[in-house]
Amino acid sequence: MAAVHNRHVTNKHRFVGFVLIGLAVYILSNVVDEWKAFQGATIAVYAVAIASVILLTGYSGQISLGHGALLAIGAYTAALTQIYLHLPVWLCFVTAVLTTSIFGAILGWAAARLSGPYLAGTTLALAVGLPSIANQFSFLGGEQGISFDAGWPPLSFGETFTQYKWFFWITSLTALIMMWWIQNVLRSRYGRTWRAVKTNEVAAELAGIHVGRSKVLAFTVSAGIAGMAGALLATTVNNVSPSAFPLALSFAIATGAVLSGVNTLGGVMIGAVALVAIPEIASLVSNRWSGSERVATLLPDFIVSALLILTVFLAPKGPIEKFRSRHVK
Amino acid sequence: MLKIENLTVDHGAIRALHGVSFNVELGQLAAVIGANGAGKTTLLRTLSGLNKASEGQAHWSNHNILHSKPEKLVRHGISHVSEGKSVIPELTVSENLELGSLWRRNRKESAQSKKEVLELFPRLGERLSQRADTLSGGERQMLAIGRSIMSKPNLLLLDEPSLGLAPLVIEQIFQAIRDLTTAKGLTVILVEQNAIGALKIADIGIVLNLGSIAATGSAAALKDDPAVRAAYLGF
Amino acid sequence: MFEFFNTLLIGVTAGSIYSLMAISIVLVWRSTRVVNFAAGGLALASSFVGAAILEKTGSFWIALPLAMVVGAAFSAFLEYFFLRPLLKRSGDKGAEIFLPIIATLGLLGIIKTILNFIYGDRIGSLPPPLSDKGFIVSGESIALSPMRVLILGIVLLLMISLTLIFQRTNLGLSLRASSFAPEISRLSGIRVDLIRTIGWAISGAAGATAGILQTTNGSGSVSPESFEFSLLLVFGFVAAVIGGIESLVGAVLGGLTLGIILAFILMYVGGSLVFFAAFMILILVLLLRPQGIIGAKGGRRA
Numbered sequence: 001m002a003a004v005h006n007r008h009v010t011n012k013h014r015f016v017g018f019v020l021i022g023l024a025v026y027i028l029s030n031v032v033d034e035w036k037a038f039q040g041a042t043i044a045v046y047a048v049a050i051a052s053v054i055l056l057t058g059y060s061g062q063i064s065l066g067h068g069a070l071l072a073i074g075a076y077t078a079a080l081t082q083i084y085l086h087l088p089v090w091l092c093f094v095t096a097v098l099t100t101s102i103f104g105a106i107l108g109w110a111a112a113r114l115s116g117p118y119l120a121g122t123t124l125a126l127a128v129g130l131p132s133i134a135n136q137f138s139f140l141g142g143e144q145g146i147s148f149d150a151g152w153p154p155l156s157f158g159e160t161f162t163q164y165k166w167f168f169w170i171t172s173l174t175a176l177i178m179m180w181w182i183q184n185v186l187r188s189r190y191g192r193t194w195r196a197v198k199t200n201e202v203a204a205e206l207a208g209i210h211v212g213r214s215k216v217l218a219f220t221v222s223a224g225i226a227g228m229a230g231a232l233l234a235t236t237v238n239n240v241s242p243s244a245f246p247l248a249l250s251f252a253i254a255t256g257a258v259l260s261g262v263n264t265l266g267g268v269m270i271g272a273v274a275l276v277a278i279p280e281i282a283s284l285v286s287n288r289w290s291g292s293e294r295v296a297t298l299l300p301d302f303i304v305s306a307l308l309i310l311t312v313f314l315a316p317k318g319p320i321e322k323f324r325s326r327h328v329k
Numbered sequence: 330m331l332k333i334e335n336l337t338v339d340h341g342a343i344r345a346l347h348g349v350s351f352n353v354e355l356g357q358l359a360a361v362i363g364a365n366g367a368g369k370t371t372l373l374r375t376l377s378g379l380n381k382a383s384e385g386q387a388h389w390s391n392h393n394i395l396h397s398k399p400e401k402l403v404r405h406g407i408s409h410v411s412e413g414k415s416v417i418p419e420l421t422v423s424e425n426l427e428l429g430s431l432w433r434r435n436r437k438e439s440a441q442s443k444k445e446v447l448e449l450f451p452r453l454g455e456r457l458s459q460r461a462d463t464l465s466g467g468e469r470q471m472l473a474i475g476r477s478i479m480s481k482p483n484l485l486l487l488d489e490p491s492l493g494l495a496p497l498v499i500e501q502i503f504q505a506i507r508d509l510t511t512a513k514g515l516t517v518i519l520v521e522q523n524a525i526g527a528l529k530i531a532d533i534g535i536v537l538n539l540g541s542i543a544a545t546g547s548a549a550a551l552k553d554d555p556a557v558r559a560a561y562l563g564f
Numbered sequence: 565m566f567e568f569f570n571t572l573l574i575g576v577t578a579g580s581i582y583s584l585m586a587i588s589i590v591l592v593w594r595s596t597r598v599v600n601f602a603a604g605g606l607a608l609a610s611s612f613v614g615a616a617i618l619e620k621t622g623s624f625w626i627a628l629p630l631a632m633v634v635g636a637a638f639s640a641f642l643e644y645f646f647l648r649p650l651l652k653r654s655g656d657k658g659a660e661i662f663l664p665i666i667a668t669l670g671l672l673g674i675i676k677t678i679l680n681f682i683y684g685d686r687i688g689s690l691p692p693p694l695s696d697k698g699f700i701v702s703g704e705s706i707a708l709s710p711m712r713v714l715i716l717g718i719v720l721l722l723m724i725s726l727t728l729i730f731q732r733t734n735l736g737l738s739l740r741a742s743s744f745a746p747e748i749s750r751l752s753g754i755r756v757d758l759i760r761t762i763g764w765a766i767s768g769a770a771g772a773t774a775g776i777l778q779t780t781n782g783s784g785s786v787s788p789e790s791f792e793f794s795l796l797l798v799f800g801f802v803a804a805v806i807g808g809i810e811s812l813v814g815a816v817l818g819g820l821t822l823g824i825i826l827a828f829i830l831m832y833v834g835g836s837l838v839f840f841a842a843f844m845i846l847i848l849v850l851l852l853r854p855q856g857i858i859g860a861k862g863g864r865r866a
Contacts, residue, residue, distance in 0.1 A: 113854040121805030129843030135836035298677045305673030312667040403753030432753035
């Protein structure tokens with residue numbers, strides 16, 4: 001059923017879809033306030049980060065609990081190239097992606113023979129180990145971190161065009177472009193190869209696929225995407241420091257991926273929006289009902305964790321697949 | 330007595346057994362033969378509780394044995410030696426044997442069972458403290474059967490014990506299986522691809538084809554029946 | 565020379581606690597093929613209970629065993645009500661390991677928020693019951709203190725007990741058999757599901773001990789956001805992986821290796837690089853042996 005459906009949705013349809021989303025975002029950006037613009041930018045960051053995990057885990061079958069570290073590499077690279085090389089912002093983004101990709105390639109090569117818990121352990125150690133390096137070296141800004149300035153909107157945009165709206169625009173546009181590109185990659189033979197390897201490595205090898213290379217490629221691309229997410233994060237927050245990349249970030253991204261349905265890209269917004277919206281909703285709820293400060297701070301984590309468990313139990317393939325299978329039946 | 334009526338088992342969308350019915354008297358050795366995919370293994374797995382039946386009944390000594398967990402059926406005297414490597418390679422020979430008697434409370438009786446097993450398969454006695462993965466194929470099969478005897482069974486389900494073994498070893502094992510029935514009074518269901526060998530030691534035979542019973546009768550009669558031989562024994 | 569010996573001692577002590585945590589993780593992995601992140605949360609909860617018992621009774625020697633019992637009970641509870649239904653639903657290829665891990669992550673989050681809610685800014689206090697002032701040798705104070713001796717002693721005692729249980733008792737045989745070959749074990753009459761729960765219970769007891777020892781060896785107080793517990797969770801897991809997540813002996817080796825090397829790095833290089841060092845150690849070991857120091861090649865079939 002799904003295959004027949006897809007044949008009617010051509011690439012042109014998808015492109016139009018993306019343009020429409022872009023338009024919606026544009027309209028949205030004009031009506032929301034500063035805080036919401038910041039949140040919107042954060043959603044964009046999460047969406048890109050989650051997409052990178054979907055690629056690596058959902059398509060290529062390699063688990064990563066350490067994508068926060070990859071975001072850190074992207075963010076620091078962007079900031080460093082701006083500070084020391086004085087590159088324009090968009091070039092900083094590019095270097096961030098490239099640098100993180102290279103790191104991803106190395107990591108992928110080291111991890112290619114690892115599976116399951118060994119890979120999980122390695123990425124976990126990475127998540128905790130990498131960002132803390134910055135504390136040791138002063139040129140990395142130590143604990144305070146270093147700043148990244150995505151600049152101000154061009155004067156031609158008018159006086160009311162705030163800086164956060166500018167960030168929102170940059171991150172959303174970049175995110176959209178990335179999603180478009182990622183979607184194409186996933187639907188290409190690379191994506192199919194990754195799926196094949198994930199389903200059955202031995203069969204894939206016998207079919208002529210070079211399994212090791214495929215896995216490393218997945219890591220490389222995923223890392224590049226995560227690097228971009230990191231650069232976007234730097235844009236939104238203006239500052240990169242080790243405390244911006246705790247283990248909790250890696251867990252949050254993994255959580256977002258599960259909420260979105262780790263096997264397909266389609267639901268990526270669900271996770272991204274959930275990660276940003278839940279704390280917001282939780283504080284509203286707790287203000288209404290209990291007024292207890294403590295509940296307010298704890299409720300978001302509780303809800304997210306509970307949602308995670310519920311999703312794993314009720315919709316292990318992700319809410320979208322669950323929805324589809326209900327309708328197909 | 331083992332009474333099986335209209336046993337139907339599905340593997341997802343595939344029906345592995347279609348309404349199979351037969352009886353085995355106490356103390357009989359029943360050989361179940363047939364081509365690959367005939368449903369022989371599924372039959373044993375359903376009787377031992379590993380697979381679920383979709384329809385039908387099975388009674389052993391008037392107990393309903395369907396829809397029970399394997400662990401529970403062991404306590405009713407059913408012991409299943411599954412095909413392939415049915416020993417635990419990381420444990421020693423002695424530990425593999427003891428595994429079978431863990432559920433029993435009576436230490437004296439368990440020790441007695443171990444003695445009997447070692448009398449039946451003296452080779453095992455020489456290798457008690459060795460890891461099971463150092464044993465030859467034939468010794469592993471002896472160990473697997475030995476372990477199942479340690480469970481104090483009265484119904485023994487054996488799945489292709491001769492698989493991959495040399496003819497001389499097969500003879501030894503088949504002889505031991507026959508002894509178990511004659512001397513100990515165990516009821517045995519022996520699933521085999523080695524049809525001739527199985528029918529030679531069996532009392533009755535059941536021929537399965539694509540999940541249904543194609544023929545039943547005394548083992549001797551089946552062995553000499555030309556139609557059965559041609560269709561299922563290959564000559 | 566002196567400093568070397570001291571650092572070694574500190575490393576061995578810390579490492580032995582990581583080993584306990586690693587054992588907790590390995591036990592669960594072997595019986596259910598799940599990485600249990602919630603083990604860290606359970607250790608935390610058990611430590612709070614230990615602190616409460618200490619407050620009520622004033623005796624560490626009552627608090628520790630009781631906390632172990634509580635840890636065992638919590639863990640068994642989790643296995644029965646949480647893990648069994650979860651395992652029934654997975655089995656989807658490719659997501660096999662990801663989903664249960666993520667689920668235990670979610671569980672960790674819930675345990676932490678509940679603990680935070682109950683205890684909030686209160687802190688559980690677990691001061692060391694013995695002096696942690698080092699013995700005096702040739703006029704200098706060495707890192708070996710009565711408390712250190714106690715920690716090493718407890719860990720050693722637990723490991724010997726576990727080894728005896730696993731190798732010499734019927735329960736141990738059932739535990740090993742069930743984790744190597746659950747189907748064969750069922751056919752031998754072993755109640756594999758019950759055994760699995762027991763395995764988790766033992767894991768919980770080990771985790772509780774690790775949590776309490778980690779606290780007494782460190783700041784002496786338990787709090788939900790405690791840094792020491794993040795350390796315990798991460799290093800315990802890393803130690804388990806270094807050792808080869810299939811093996812209890814590996815867990816011990818992994819924990820000691822990690823503890824000793826990290827102690828030296830802490831002493832001679834600096835504090836911030838400790839985590840990165842852990843990562844490097846892990847990656848180096850896995851590059852040479854992708855299955856960990858003692859892990860089995862090709863993995864075992866569940």
